[in-house]
Amino acid sequence: MFWRCAAIISLLALWGAIGLESSYNGADPRKYGSLDIRIDNLGANTPLNWATAGVQCGTGDNKVNMTTKDCKGGPKACFNCTSLLICQNVAGTYHPLFCSTCSTTFCDPTVSRCVDKAPLQCRPHQECTSPGFFPNPLECETYFRCQEEDGDLKLQVLLCPHGQVYKSKANNDTGGCVKRTAPTDCCRTPCNVGDNKFLPFGCDHRFYLYCSGDKATPFIFRCPQGNFNETTLDCN
Structure with a gap:
């Protein structure tokens, strides 16, 4: 009984030290069902055990092992549009602690927290046209994944890690996020309002766009x- 009570007291003390705090822009968390976790320096000399065991973010086959770089020098960082990485400060370096899912909300990388409204980086700019991965013609840091689900194509907006951009020709033309080293690494092909035409995607002509009237996306x-082929308007 003594050891059981001691274990409970230790867990409560750890919970208090981490400082988990439910909030949502100052609103009642019970209303939104969101959790804003605030973690800073725990005053330890080494990371907690579960932080060194290998923290992963993502779902299913898309899980990725987190490193200190993914913490981006702070206690919280968005891994993608739905996953929030929580980090622990150890001797001035933030280490991955655990990964939290934003449930039905979005992870805003500009404030590193779950928010109700999708940030610009996580707003779908199109509908799925076929299965696979697609570059975002308006932004370099995000890209699209379209996959079949219950007979329909579901669009997912994916966010590259900090300092990286999506390149459709990376990884032997299968696509992927790469480190941005020059302005030319970012390729955008926006539409002009009023256009009604097809045009090739600037960095990879395997992809092409359709600009529709007054829609700039x-x-x-x-x-x-x-x-x-922009002249014949077909693929060859």
Whole structure:
């Protein structure tokens, strides 16, 4: 009984030291069901055991091992549009502690917290046109994944790690996030309002866009094979 009570007291003390605090922009957390976790320096000399055991963010086959770099020098950082990485400050270096899912809300990388409204980086700019991965023609830091689910195509907006951009020709043309080393690493192909036309995606002509009238956000497609020809308006 003594050891059981001691264990409970230790857990309560640790909970208090970490300082978990439920809040949502100052609103009642019970209303929004969101958890804003505030963690700073715990005053320890080494990371907690579960932080050194290998923290992963993501779901299913898309789980990624987190490192100190993913903490981005702070106690919280968005891994993607739905995952919030919580970190612990140890001797001036933040270490991954655990990864939390924002449930039905979004992780805003500009404030490193779960928010109700999707930030710009996580707003879908198009509908799925076919299964696969697609570059975002308006932003370099995000990209799209379209996958079949219950007979329909579901669009997912994915966010590259800090300091990286999505390149459709990376990883032997399968696409991926790469470190941004020059302005040319970022490729955008926006539409002009009033356009009604097809045009190739600037950095990779395997993809092409359709600009629709007064909508400045284009739809993006991928050629089944070959590259898009702006003159003939087909893939060859």
